Amino acid sequence: xxxxxxxxxxxPVRFGVDDGGWVPVTSGESGAAVFRxxxxxxxxxxxxxxxxxxxxxxxxxxxxxRDQGVPGSRVLDxxxxxxxxxxxxxxxxxxxADQLSADDLRGAWGRIADAVRRLHEVPVSQCxxxxxxxxxxxxxxxxxxxxxxxxxxxxxxxxxxPGGELLDRLTPQLARRREQEAADTVVCHGDLCLPNIILDxxxxxxxxxxxxxxxxxxxxxxxxxxxxxxxRETWKAEEQGRAADMAFAERYGIDLDHDRLRFYLxxxxxxxx
Numbered sequence: 001x002x003x004x005x006x007x008x009x010x011x012p013v014r015f016g017v018d019d020g021g022w023v024p025v026t027s028g029e030s031g032a033a034v035f036r037x038x039x040x041x042x043x044x045x046x047x048x049x050x051x052x053x054x055x056x057x058x059x060x061x062x063x064x065x066r067d068q069g070v071p072g073s074r075v076l077d078x079x080x081x082x083x084x085x086x087x088x089x090x091x092x093x094x095x096x097a098d099q100l101s102a103d104d105l106r107g108a109w110g111r112i113a114d115a116v117r118r119l120h121e122v123p124v125s126q127c128x129x130x131x132x133x134x135x136x137x138x139x140x141x142x143x144x145x146x147x148x149x150x151x152x153x154x155x156x157x158x159x160x161x162p163g164g165e166l167l168d169r170l171t172p173q174l175a176r177r178r179e180q181e182a183a184d185t186v187v188c189h190g191d192l193c194l195p196n197i198i199l200d201x202x203x204x205x206x207x208x209x210x211x212x213x214x215x216x217x218x219x220x221x222x223x224x225x226x227x228x229x230x231x232r233e234t235w236k237a238e239e240q241g242r243a244a245d246m247a248f249a250e251r252y253g254i255d256l257d258h259d260r261l262r263f264y265l266x267x268x269x270x271x272x273x
Contacts, residue, residue, distance in 0.1 A: 012044035015079035015086035048084040058213040068122045071208035094207035098194035108204035113251035115206035120186040131190040131216030140270035148273030181219040190214025192223040193230040225264035
């Protein structure tokens with residue numbers, strides 16, 4: 001998430017992108033200004049000059065993942081200058097997984113597990129990007145130091161606890177988690193929540209992954225913790241959530257380590273601010 005206080009007065013046309021009847025997109029938590037073309041075939045993300053490096057990194061990740069055969073957006077255009085930069089990508093056809101009913105998400109759950117497994121099976125030797133534990137902790141320390149932790153991102157039971165205290169609780173685990181990451185590094189999405197998984201509404205197949213700004217090498221649990229927890233917002237009932245976790249684990253092919261899930265679930269919210 002950008003440090004900027006919200007979308008700024010800008011348009012893709014300002015960066016030399018054709019006038020596609022761009023409509024501002026208000027969903028999402030990025031501080032960038034995001035637009036959808038009138039024909040819904042393209043998205044444009046615009047940032048001020050201070051955020052150009054981050055957007056260029058996202059551009060490179062989008063292009064790289066596409067080259068690995070993982071479904072997602074294509075980079076269509078890139079413009080940068082003194083005012084900032086604009087990245088234009090193709091839209092991924094379908095609906096975000098968080099917009100499905102509980103029944104439909106349950107029907108797509110096995111396909112989502114398959115798609116995540118295929119992402120995590122991309123050879124790590126081919127990935128030039130990192131999104132590892134040390135990067136996450138450094139970012140969390142910065143967010144905490146600035147007092148920028150957003151309580152809404154935290155588990156309910158932590159929303160009234162100071163960010164520094166939350167980070168201190170995790171610190172004693174870091175050595176162990178680094179060992180686990182070294183033994184189980186995969187190509188992670190980095191923000192694997194349901195809105196970033198696009199599904200074909202007819203077949204419920206995964207059409208692609210979007211919002212790849214954090215894609216890189218990391219412990220697979222950095223992804224699994226976010227996905228399984230975010231899905232609880234659709235399942236609602238605790239029993240349904242536990243059943244979904246078990247079904248995902250069986251299809252993905254893993255025995256879930258709930259301590260690792262909990263660690264990354266508690267670390268990730270501290271990295272946004």
